[in-house]
Amino acid sequence: MESLKIAFFCWESLHAERVGGLANAATNLAETLARTHEIHFFTRGRGDGEEINGVQYHYCQPTGNDIIDYCGRMSRDMVERFRGQDRTPFDVLHFHDWHVVEAMHHLQERETVFTYHSTEYGRCGNTVGDGWAYREISGKEWYGGLIAKRVTAVSSTLRSEAMQLYNVPDWKIDVVPNGVVPQEYRTNVNPDDVKREHGLDPDEPLLLFVGRLAWQKGPDMLVDAVPTLLQHHQDGKILFVGDGDMRGALEERSEKLPVQFLGHLADADHLRLLNAADVVVIPSRNEPFGLVLLEAWSAGRCVVASDVGGLGENIEHGTDGVKVLPRPESIAEGLLSVADSPARIAAMGRQGREKVEQQFRWETVAKRVAETYRNTAAKEHLIC
Numbered sequence: 001m002e003s004l005k006i007a008f009f010c011w012e013s014l015h016a017e018r019v020g021g022l023a024n025a026a027t028n029l030a031e032t033l034a035r036t037h038e039i040h041f042f043t044r045g046r047g048d049g050e051e052i053n054g055v056q057y058h059y060c061q062p063t064g065n066d067i068i069d070y071c072g073r074m075s076r077d078m079v080e081r082f083r084g085q086d087r088t089p090f091d092v093l094h095f096h097d098w099h100v101v102e103a104m105h106h107l108q109e110r111e112t113v114f115t116y117h118s119t120e121y122g123r124c125g126n127t128v129g130d131g132w133a134y135r136e137i138s139g140k141e142w143y144g145g146l147i148a149k150r151v152t153a154v155s156s157t158l159r160s161e162a163m164q165l166y167n168v169p170d171w172k173i174d175v176v177p178n179g180v181v182p183q184e185y186r187t188n189v190n191p192d193d194v195k196r197e198h199g200l201d202p203d204e205p206l207l208l209f210v211g212r213l214a215w216q217k218g219p220d221m222l223v224d225a226v227p228t229l230l231q232h233h234q235d236g237k238i239l240f241v242g243d244g245d246m247r248g249a250l251e252e253r254s255e256k257l258p259v260q261f262l263g264h265l266a267d268a269d270h271l272r273l274l275n276a277a278d279v280v281v282i283p284s285r286n287e288p289f290g291l292v293l294l295e296a297w298s299a300g301r302c303v304v305a306s307d308v309g310g311l312g313e314n315i316e317h318g319t320d321g322v323k324v325l326p327r328p329e330s331i332a333e334g335l336l337s338v339a340d341s342p343a344r345i346a347a348m349g350r351q352g353r354e355k356v357e358q359q360f361r362w363e364t365v366a367k368r369v370a371e372t373y374r375n376t377a378a379k380e381h382l383i384c
Helices: 021-033 067-084 098-106 120-124 132-147 156-166 191-197 219-230 247-253 267-276 291-298 309-314 328-339 342-359 362-376
Strands: 005-009 038-044 049-052 055-060 092-096 112-116 150-153 173-175 206-210 237-241 259-263 279-282 302-306 322-324
Touching: 005 021, 005 067, 005 098, 021 038, 021 055, 021 092, 021 291, 021 362, 038 067, 055 067, 067 098, 067 132, 092 098, 092 362, 098 112, 098 132, 112 132, 112 156, 112 362, 120 132, 120 156, 132 156, 150 156, 150 362, 156 173, 156 309, 173 362, 191 206, 191 267, 206 267, 206 291, 219 237, 219 247, 219 328, 237 267, 247 259, 279 291, 279 328, 291 302, 291 309, 291 342, 302 309, 302 328, 302 342, 322 328, 328 342
Parallel strands: 005 038, 005 092, 038 055, 092 112, 112 150, 150 173, 206 237, 206 279, 237 259, 279 302, 302 322
Antiparallel strands: 049 055
């Protein structure tokens, strides 16, 4: 495929406003595509913009009375900046998640791709299904799937969820997984030293949770699994990296348990813990893809994860990880199945690292995205 001029629309990036895993996914994809194509990335940030790693970033700083109003104003600001760069027309416009659907509405006559990185139903389940914001966001997710020329989802499970929730037709939606830069999650550490820093016995397993302390990610189920674990490993400890609305309740709930909540950590501290962990636990109730899985595998870590979404699709049970049901008793059983076997833990970590190298580098993912662009484009000169 010849070089294209491509516009990304996303409310976060690694270089300005960063909220969660979406920043990682969209930024790395854009910068990988920039090796071959001209990429402009419309997002939030201070100043007019900058060029980083071959990508032209264009920034806006919206305000709003609530999240819906805020994203609407942001979308209109993005469109205004887009039109200033469209004198030589863009070939493909790629919109990431619901925050930028209003921008796609204003540009729907163009060659558009819309990516579901998750759904509001998946993030919240039925816990806030009657809430005003829930209905507004779900409506935008439906509309994005309706007006886009082509749609992608980060896993087969999410593809099916979008088709069921929003009636996206089968022919219109592709599966394009997320990727990872493996070397960014590897560092040399002495695991015994890291364990001692956090009050652990070096001979006991370090279990690590990384993610938002939110219903979707299941940290409460991991806390509820601890009493069973203590029956076999009295000196073990679970460390939680991340923050969220559930933190206060979880700290109160685990006051007498060997659980430590570290909040957000600097990248260097996060990497030290990741590379010292014996097992990374991912007890999600819903996980469209699960970037933390690729991060753990990149560091050569064993994973015990819920058999849901992208986690269930990508883990080969017993080979590169352990799949469990999203229930405390099953999570405990999965952890105990590896806790006493350092050799098995190491073998699964090696297998996961090999899978990352073979399937989940951004260079591999970018080729699949380019195929979606080809299927989207109506112009003859975009076809290989």
